[in-house]
Amino acid sequence: MEKQNLDELLKSPGQEAVRDLLRKLPDDGASMQWRSALNERLIAIAPRKRRSAWSSTLGLLAAAGATAALASVLLIQKPSPVAPSVSHDSEAIAAAMVSEHRQSVAVAEIAGPGMSGLEADKSDSVSSNLDSDEADLTSL
Amino acid sequence: MKRSFTFAALCVASFCWAHQPVREDPALRAKVPPVLLLALKAQANLRYSGERVVEFRRGADLIRHTEYVLKAGDKTRVWFPSESQFAGQIIVDNGRERQHFYPNRNEIEVLPAPKEEAFGRVANAIRTGKLSFAVQPGETIAGKPTRLATIKNANGPMMQRLWIDPASGLLLKREVFGPGGQLTGSFAFTRVDLNPKLGGGDFELNIPGAVRRTPEERNRVLANSLGMVPVTLGAGSGFRLESVNVRRAQKVGILHQVYAGPRGKLSLFVVNGTFDLGRFAEKANKEFQFHSWNVSGRSYALVGAYPATLLASLARTLGDR
Numbered sequence: 001m002e003k004q005n006l007d008e009l010l011k012s013p014g015q016e017a018v019r020d021l022l023r024k025l026p027d028d029g030a031s032m033q034w035r036s037a038l039n040e041r042l043i044a045i046a047p048r049k050r051r052s053a054w055s056s057t058l059g060l061l062a063a064a065g066a067t068a069a070l071a072s073v074l075l076i077q078k079p080s081p082v083a084p085s086v087s088h089d090s091e092a093i094a095a096a097m098v099s100e101h102r103q104s105v106a107v108a109e110i111a112g113p114g115m116s117g118l119e120a121d122k123s124d125s126v127s128s129n130l131d132s133d134e135a136d137l138t139s140l
Numbered sequence: 141m142k143r144s145f146t147f148a149a150l151c152v153a154s155f156c157w158a159h160q161p162v163r164e165d166p167a168l169r170a171k172v173p174p175v176l177l178l179a180l181k182a183q184a185n186l187r188y189s190g191e192r193v194v195e196f197r198r199g200a201d202l203i204r205h206t207e208y209v210l211k212a213g214d215k216t217r218v219w220f221p222s223e224s225q226f227a228g229q230i231i232v233d234n235g236r237e238r239q240h241f242y243p244n245r246n247e248i249e250v251l252p253a254p255k256e257e258a259f260g261r262v263a264n265a266i267r268t269g270k271l272s273f274a275v276q277p278g279e280t281i282a283g284k285p286t287r288l289a290t291i292k293n294a295n296g297p298m299m300q301r302l303w304i305d306p307a308s309g310l311l312l313k314r315e316v317f318g319p320g321g322q323l324t325g326s327f328a329f330t331r332v333d334l335n336p337k338l339g340g341g342d343f344e345l346n347i348p349g350a351v352r353r354t355p356e357e358r359n360r361v362l363a364n365s366l367g368m369v370p371v372t373l374g375a376g377s378g379f380r381l382e383s384v385n386v387r388r389a390q391k392v393g394i395l396h397q398v399y400a401g402p403r404g405k406l407s408l409f410v411v412n413g414t415f416d417l418g419r420f421a422e423k424a425n426k427e428f429q430f431h432s433w434n435v436s437g438r439s440y441a442l443v444g445a446y447p448a449t450l451l452a453s454l455a456r457t458l459g460d461r
Contacts, residue, residue: 089390090415094441096389097396097417098430101407101443103324104383104398106316107196108405109300110325113216113233114194114207115226116383 173275175287175304182309187212189336190282194327202323210336214253215343232345239345239352248345248352251382270294278303281312282329297321308334319427359384359397366393368410368438371458373399379406379454406444408458415439433460 107116189210195202205224210217218231228243233253240249271291278288286303293299298321303313313328356372362384363370373379379399387394397408417432417439431451432441440458442451452460 089392090417090419092390093392093394093411093415093439094417094419094430094432096387096394097407097409097441097443100387100394100396100409101405101428102318103197104396104407105405106318106324109316110194110196110314110327112327113211114192114209114218114231114327115205115220115229 171271171273173273173289175275175306176273176289176302178306178309179289179302179304179311180309183311185213186308186310186334187336187338188310188332188334190329190332192327192329194325196325197323206330210338210342212336212338212343217342230345232343234343241345241347241350246347246350248347248350249355249358250352251355252380271299278313281305282332284310284312284332286312303328310334355381355384355397359395362386363395363410366395366412368395368412371410372397373408373454374457377454377457378402401444401446404445406442406446409441409443411439413437413439417441431455435459 189208191206191208193204193206195204197203205226206221207224207226208219208221214233214235216231216233220226220229228241230241232239232241236253238251238253241247242249270293272294274290274292276288276290278286280286281303284305284307287306289302289304290298291300291302297319298317300317301313301315302311304310305312310332312332313326315326316324318324359372359381360370366386372381379401381397382400383398385396385398387396392411392413395410397410399406399408414434414437417430428443428445429448429451430441430443431448432439433455434440436459440455440460442454444451
């Protein structure tokens, strides 16, 4: 086909009509404005989705913790039966308690307004601590 | 005669338990010697200053100290010689509260004015009618003639010996014995003035910068040091915490709280570990009851001359079930 013939064909009314139709078709390519808007929406949506997952995890952990705490409280409130140790220790400790009580009664009778035996045992040192109050009754 | 009889009845009643009046028992009243009744009546009103030597038994040892005493009715001031191991300490009871100043700690331990318990054990024994009395001339104490009143348990052992000034009723010397007849403590005046000169502020304790501490605070400190949760009998229990100490037995720290109550001292013991203390309750003998229990790995015991039912109900307030 001659070049002249081709030009004539392209300029024919049919070709012009097709060209007009194509020109009037909407642009399928995403505009930069649309892409930008899309990106902004994605950025906005993505963190929200992550926070929601984190909150759910926290909620689950909190629920688990509360359940555990409740279980602990229930266990503590209901004392477990512990078999008392029956040994010479028990007897010695009970005897020490009886002796100590008897002595506290006697010193109250003697001391009156003055220094009681229990007060006399207290240290007056600045670093008063447990050691200064201790005496092994069974060693006396 | 009728008036003196009424007076004797009142004095006997003053011996006895606060919430349980003595039954009218003429034989019991007749057993209490007049000089002892005089001493009982005089305690609340005497005014004197003096110096006395006090001894307490701690284990095998008798620990002795000297103290100066100033007394006017229900108010007292006690302090110590400069060479004493307690030098610098001052104890003032102003009738409302008892304050004990410890100079090295710069602290004042404060508690409500203690009820006079000088005759607590005697009162309980009189109530149960298990005492016998004897009175004889005593030696001269602090320059004053005395009457010596001896109080024995009905089953024999000596309970107390009291040297009383028959003119004033002042107890000039006293010896207290344990259940086995062993001397557990004594005091004896070496000097006394029944007409003391009182100055303003004798029964006040104003120490600038001194920190006031209560027995409850001391209990918190000692309980924490033993790894215990601090517990005490509640304010509505009728018992008042007076002192807290730690003792050791079998290398175990025992927290010992002493309470004042209507019938004398009550002890609360707490120890880490689960011990079967109740097995040995019968060893507490008939002088007092022993109630023990275990909670959360700790052992508790209440000891005192109170009904077992009362101790059990107090224990329930501390977790006994």
